[in-house]
Amino acid sequence: MAALLMMETGDNMAGMVSRTATSMRDDAALVARAAAGDTRAFEALYRAHVDRVYGLCLRMTGNVGEAEDCAQEAFIQAWKKLGKFRGDSAFGTWMHRIAVNAVLGRIRKSKREQDRIQVAAEMGSSPASIGDSGNLRDLSDAIDRLPEGARHVFVLNAVYGYTHEESSDMLGVAVGTTKAQLHRARRLLAQQLEEQGFEA
Amino acid sequence: MNERRDDKLTAAARQLATEIKPQRDLWPDIERAIAAPEPRRSRWTPMFAQAAAVVLLVGASSGLTYLAVKDDRPVVITQPTPEYTFERASFGSSYTLGRDYLATRADVVARFEQQVERLSPAERQDVERSLEVIRGAIDDINAALQQDPDNTLLQDLLMKTYHEELNVMRKVGGVTQSVMSRRDI
Numbered sequence: 001m002a003a004l005l006m007m008e009t010g011d012n013m014a015g016m017v018s019r020t021a022t023s024m025r026d027d028a029a030l031v032a033r034a035a036a037g038d039t040r041a042f043e044a045l046y047r048a049h050v051d052r053v054y055g056l057c058l059r060m061t062g063n064v065g066e067a068e069d070c071a072q073e074a075f076i077q078a079w080k081k082l083g084k085f086r087g088d089s090a091f092g093t094w095m096h097r098i099a100v101n102a103v104l105g106r107i108r109k110s111k112r113e114q115d116r117i118q119v120a121a122e123m124g125s126s127p128a129s130i131g132d133s134g135n136l137r138d139l140s141d142a143i144d145r146l147p148e149g150a151r152h153v154f155v156l157n158a159v160y161g162y163t164h165e166e167s168s169d170m171l172g173v174a175v176g177t178t179k180a181q182l183h184r185a186r187r188l189l190a191q192q193l194e195e196q197g198f199e200a
Numbered sequence: 201m202n203e204r205r206d207d208k209l210t211a212a213a214r215q216l217a218t219e220i221k222p223q224r225d226l227w228p229d230i231e232r233a234i235a236a237p238e239p240r241r242s243r244w245t246p247m248f249a250q251a252a253a254v255v256l257l258v259g260a261s262s263g264l265t266y267l268a269v270k271d272d273r274p275v276v277i278t279q280p281t282p283e284y285t286f287e288r289a290s291f292g293s294s295y296t297l298g299r300d301y302l303a304t305r306a307d308v309v310a311r312f313e314q315q316v317e318r319l320s321p322a323e324r325q326d327v328e329r330s331l332e333v334i335r336g337a338i339d340d341i342n343a344a345l346q347q348d349p350d351n352t353l354l355q356d357l358l359m360k361t362y363h364e365e366l367n368v369m370r371k372v373g374g375v376t377q378s379v380m381s382r383r384d385i
Contacts, residue, residue, distance in 0.1 A: 051219035079234045158213035
């Protein structure tokens, strides 16, 4: 379902899906070896998935340092939980779930969200816009300024193509909440971007 | 209008990069973390902490209750002795104490510091010993929580222990205030 949805989401997604399709079997073999304690196999999994895991962490936190910590924590947790990975979903999707948990756990723990928003506002261009250009950089910055809940839902739904059911499951909230947050995110983004004369 | 706006936003969002290369290689830190042996989770430590804390709390609470109901004690103003040191309250490594609790605690600590000087040396020693026991229990439970942060029994016990610490300090305030008012009358 997630794979089908992602196929409709533009070139970068399509590339990712085709790569995922060809590497899923490789992932399965690597997971089996890593679960048996082979750290080289786990490193190969890390190399294959780190950009996508880090990308999600960066989009959700909007902070390079926190995103690095969350991505590291996600891989450490994944190593510990490899024995529980049954292969019902792709390894990349499983990693995304763990990464979302790492981000939410870190936010709960640090309670530095307010500081982060202030710092991001002071810094102007947010580090989350790395990898984007032109108008997309404006959009990326605007996403980073969204309130936490709205930002998380928008990143998962609009940027990564997860369904409301999948996002609500990952974030541990009701489907109605993700729908309301997505609506709120779009409204706030439109307001911000209109002020900047953004053209999609 | 809104639909068109949403479509444009969605289309733009889907062009955003989903894969971003970290500015540094995270693997060395991950490798170090997964290579380090997992700290052995002893079931004994949390259980010991729970049992020890319960026993100590009952003792400390009984002692203070005895102090609180004792009658006709003379007011003894002792010479100021070294200040009590109140370490910042903590709650395991994964949680923090609420702002209301910390405010109440700061208030009670301030009153306690004033009132405790009115106790006799022996009574003061009792109070000191009771608080020492409770704070020892808090340290034990905090240490156990670091090993087992999601243990709800430990979390609950720690909350109760902090509460007990507050009660002890409040009781001291009550004892000295009642002694003073009897004399005043």
